[in-house]
Amino acid sequence: MELxxxxxxxxxxxxxxxxxxxxxxxxxxxxxxxxxxxxxxxxVRTGREKYFKxxxxxxxxxxxxxxxxxxxxxxQEFQFGMSxxxxxxxxxxxxxxxxxxxxxIAFFFESxxxxxxxxxxxxxxxxxxxxxxxxVAIGTTLSAYFILAANSWMQHPVxxxxxxxxxxxxxxxxxxxxxxxLVVVFHTITAAFLVGGAFLIGIASYQxxxxxxxxxxxxxxxxxxxxxxxxxxxLVVCLLAGLGTAxxxxxxxxxxxxxxxxxxxxxEALWDTESPAPxxxxxxxxxxxxxxxxxxTVPGLLSFLAKGxxxxxxxxxxxxxxxEKAKFGDKAPNYEPNIPTTFWAFRWMIGFGxxxxxxxxxxxxxxxxxxxxxxxxxRAGDEVPLFMLTRTRELGxxxxxxxxxxxxxxxxxxxxxxxxxxxxxxxxxQPWVVYGLMTTADAVSPGVSIGEQWTSLIVLTLLYxxxxxxxxxxxxxxxKAGPTDEEPPRRNPxxxxxxxxxxxxxxxxxxxx
Amino acid sequence: MHLHDVWxxxxxxxxxxxxxxxxxxxxxxxxxxxxxRDERERRVLINTIGPVWDGNEVWLLTAGGATFAAxxxxxxxxFSGFYLALLLILVCLIIRGxxxxxxxxxxxxxxxxxxxxxxxxxxxxxxxxxxVAFGNIVHGTKIDAHMEYVGSFWDLLNAYSLLGGVVxxxxxxxxxxxxxxxxxxxxxxxxxRALALRVGVVAALAALAFLIWxxxxxxxxxxxxxxxxxxxxxxxxxxxxxxGREGWAFLLSGVTIVAAxxxxxxxxxxxxxxxxxxxxxxxxxxxxxxxxxxLGIMTWVAGIMTPVVLIxxxxxxxxxxxxxxxxNMPA
Numbered sequence: 001m002e003l004x005x006x007x008x009x010x011x012x013x014x015x016x017x018x019x020x021x022x023x024x025x026x027x028x029x030x031x032x033x034x035x036x037x038x039x040x041x042x043x044v045r046t047g048r049e050k051y052f053k054x055x056x057x058x059x060x061x062x063x064x065x066x067x068x069x070x071x072x073x074x075x076q077e078f079q080f081g082m083s084x085x086x087x088x089x090x091x092x093x094x095x096x097x098x099x100x101x102x103x104x105i106a107f108f109f110e111s112x113x114x115x116x117x118x119x120x121x122x123x124x125x126x127x128x129x130x131x132x133x134x135x136v137a138i139g140t141t142l143s144a145y146f147i148l149a150a151n152s153w154m155q156h157p158v159x160x161x162x163x164x165x166x167x168x169x170x171x172x173x174x175x176x177x178x179x180x181x182l183v184v185v186f187h188t189i190t191a192a193f194l195v196g197g198a199f200l201i202g203i204a205s206y207q208x209x210x211x212x213x214x215x216x217x218x219x220x221x222x223x224x225x226x227x228x229x230x231x232x233x234x235l236v237v238c239l240l241a242g243l244g245t246a247x248x249x250x251x252x253x254x255x256x257x258x259x260x261x262x263x264x265x266x267x268e269a270l271w272d273t274e275s276p277a278p279x280x281x282x283x284x285x286x287x288x289x290x291x292x293x294x295x296x297t298v299p300g301l302l303s304f305l306a307k308g309x310x311x312x313x314x315x316x317x318x319x320x321x322x323x324e325k326a327k328f329g330d331k332a333p334n335y336e337p338n339i340p341t342t343f344w345a346f347r348w349m350i351g352f353g354x355x356x357x358x359x360x361x362x363x364x365x366x367x368x369x370x371x372x373x374x375x376x377x378x379r380a381g382d383e384v385p386l387f388m389l390t391r392t393r394e395l396g397x398x399x400x401x402x403x404x405x406x407x408x409x410x411x412x413x414x415x416x417x418x419x420x421x422x423x424x425x426x427x428x429x430q431p432w433v434v435y436g437l438m439t440t441a442d443a444v445s446p447g448v449s450i451g452e453q454w455t456s457l458i459v460l461t462l463l464y465x466x467x468x469x470x471x472x473x474x475x476x477x478x479x480k481a482g483p484t485d486e487e488p489p490r491r492n493p494x495x496x497x498x499x500x501x502x503x504x505x506x507x508x509x510x511x512x513x
Numbered sequence: 514m515h516l517h518d519v520w521x522x523x524x525x526x527x528x529x530x531x532x533x534x535x536x537x538x539x540x541x542x543x544x545x546x547x548x549x550r551d552e553r554e555r556r557v558l559i560n561t562i563g564p565v566w567d568g569n570e571v572w573l574l575t576a577g578g579a580t581f582a583a584x585x586x587x588x589x590x591x592f593s594g595f596y597l598a599l600l601l602i603l604v605c606l607i608i609r610g611x612x613x614x615x616x617x618x619x620x621x622x623x624x625x626x627x628x629x630x631x632x633x634x635x636x637x638x639x640x641x642x643x644x645v646a647f648g649n650i651v652h653g654t655k656i657d658a659h660m661e662y663v664g665s666f667w668d669l670l671n672a673y674s675l676l677g678g679v680v681x682x683x684x685x686x687x688x689x690x691x692x693x694x695x696x697x698x699x700x701x702x703x704x705x706r707a708l709a710l711r712v713g714v715v716a717a718l719a720a721l722a723f724l725i726w727x728x729x730x731x732x733x734x735x736x737x738x739x740x741x742x743x744x745x746x747x748x749x750x751x752x753x754x755x756x757g758r759e760g761w762a763f764l765l766s767g768v769t770i771v772a773a774x775x776x777x778x779x780x781x782x783x784x785x786x787x788x789x790x791x792x793x794x795x796x797x798x799x800x801x802x803x804x805x806x807x808l809g810i811m812t813w814v815a816g817i818m819t820p821v822v823l824i825x826x827x828x829x830x831x832x833x834x835x836x837x838x839x840x841n842m843p844a
Binding site for chain 1: 564571573574582617810825835844
């Protein structure tokens with residue numbers, strides 16, 4: 001029993017580490033591919049150099065990030081079979097199909113067209129080259145859809161029957177289009193754009209602050225313009241995506257109150273059913289005795305979040321635990337997830353995510369170009385923006401300094417929020433791996449030894465750690481360097497590049513590894 | 514023909530596609546040390562696969578996902594059973610992918626040297642290990658009555674599977690050399706052809722021994738036919754390479770890989786993972802497969818999407834069809 005427990009714990013740590021790590025790169029890939037596609041579209045349509053510079057700059061950072069997303073995704077495809085073979089046998093009939101479709105439909109799409117985009121600058125006509133980055137953006141979003149459909153089935157199994165001790169698919173459209181899937185996809189995609197928007201805000205702010213400190217004659221207007229456009233894009237997207245994340249998060253919360261009451265009770269550390277239920281801002285609980293010792297609450301708010309009114313009862317942890325015990329018997333010792341982790345993960349998810357949203361709203365106001373602004377404070381498109389508080393008043397020097405800092409730091413916030421969001425949603429489902437059907441303890445591979453599990457946990461953690469250092473250093477290097485001096489190509493390339501034997505055939509490529 | 518038979522064939526096709534495509538990727542990775550003499554030549558080699566390696570690798574992911582969906586037990590037994598071997602392959606694929614993308618991102622000789630080591634070893638090891646893995650699948654492993662692999666990591670390293678590893682390693686290196694000769698111009702092209710001959714002869718001998726062993730172990734007329742095609746393909750590839758018909762040589766080395774992998778799957782059928790402990794405990798297409806409802810949906814999607822994938826992936830090769838050499842490497 002001791003060993004079995006250790007095995008499950010280690011397999012969970014491994015899955016948690018590799019998956020949270022993988023998801024650091026996923027939201028950036030989803031949103032940056034769309035930003036790069038949008039910026040390149042602007043360049044192809046207007047021919048303005050600032051869009052070209054921005055495309056190249058963000059494109060480079062996007063690729064550094066995407067490489068990590070791609071390679072850490074390989075582990076995701078196989079680790080169900082490696083560490084969770086019982087799970088794989090039990091759910092394969094249902095869970096495997098979206099995974100297979102993800103590879104066949106989405107992965108092929110993104111990895112083939114990303115090759116065309118990276119190497120295609122001088123071998124594809126402009127518009128085809130532009131189309132290839134759009135294909136990448138579509139591919140990444142599609143891939144998110146399939147994997148989220150698979151995950152939603154673990155959260156809320158539908159369209160199946162139990163046969164010979166396994167879950168068998170009976171209704172595939174239900175798996176793809178159940179409300180859990182739709183809301184989770186909405187929430188994840190908006191969160192991805194929140195991450196990307198904050199990434200643009202952070203790095204563009206760094207570049208603009210750097211430019212603001214340069215002597216006037218050293219400044220390069222095109223580069224400033226490209227960063228200023230990026231900053232505006234980041235701010236607007238962050239605001240809209242933040243709003244979308246909040247709306248979809250609220251919808252998801254309501255779905256979860258229905259489908260997994262335990263998860264939401266744990267999120268609130270709401271031990272006993274209350275009516276109306278308060279929203280807990282801070283709580284310090286005594287898990288063993290099943291109540292909180294310290295708590296700050298907003299009366300009635302939880303009822304509103306769960307059901308849309310301020311009076312409905314919300315079931316508590318103890319009540320739900322008793323109900324699940326009655327329903328599922330002794331499948332698990334008890335049906336509570338880890339309460340402190342779930343409680344705090346939920347708050348950190350919302351807190352970090354919404355901080356970026358607020359920073360974006362403030363940033364949009366401070367950097368506005370025309371609205372309620374005296375003409376002498378307006379800045380041209382290729383100048384560093386002023387931080388305008390009112391019609392004629394700038395932020396003071398101290399506040400200005402902190403405004404720049406806040407803008408740069410916001411880069412990391414939604415990423416932190418995403419990690420906690422996944423930790424919340426997966427830890428909050430425990431002890432189940434498939435809610436109501438299979439416990440996590442039953443899901444591990446019986447044939448994998450403790451030694452093997454240790455080996456893979458250590459090897460993957462060390463490898464991922466080393467790669468993180470390398471990746472972050474490269475990101476910082478290219479983010480600090482800013483847009484390059486590269487000029488937009490003068491001619492529209494022919495398909496396949498210059499033919500063999502032509503005088504251009506021996507010229508260096510526009511890009512090579 | 515039952516749907517699970519169709520899916521056995523489709524999974525074979527995915528693995529064949531993977532070994533055909535990533536086979537030369539691995540080969541090129543190995544050649545970065547075996548063929549390239551300096552930094553510029555190494556760059557030429559890496560860039561022959563630059564735009565396509567990522568798409569090629571998706572064949573593996575699709576094979577994995579399709580096995581999960583169509584044969585959940587096959588997926589579960591194989592990857593939990595061959596745990597450490599698969600971990601090693603995954604680690605290599607991770608490092609290798611990052612290496613391609615990051616190698617040129619810093620202008621620093623030591624940085625590039627480190628990634629060069631990574632590209633070489635992380636191409637060589639999987640090229641060898643995939644052969645070992647398939648050798649074990651085909652020959653049978655210690656699988657108990659509950660479909661669990663009960664052998665150890667060391668049980669996977671037996672004479673037959675190690676020979677399988679030598680075959681994939683040398684065959685992929687040959688395939689990569691022929692591919693390099695097809696994609697490059699100048700001096701490196703000639704040297705790739707010369708190297709292809711030397712590696713190809715070793716590959717031919719190893720492959721012949723391995724395939725005959727396979728045929729003797731569990732062959733029938735169909736697998737014998739596949740073996741003949743594989744051997745003729747390799748002889749043809751060597752001959753056409755010798756006379757400088759590089760397109761034909763590449764096509765024929767591809768035929769060899771297709772026929773050899775097909776032969777392995779032919780001897781496997783109707784098992785998917787035979788048990789060496791008791792034939793009754795073997796995983797088969799019928800006892801390891803998913804429900805016919807799932808297989809039906811998958812068949813529709815695969816039937817529509819696979820041709821689409823082949824078209825745009827093929828188109829990518831056409832876009833990057835031009836030969837190039839050291840003169841094309843940017844500063």
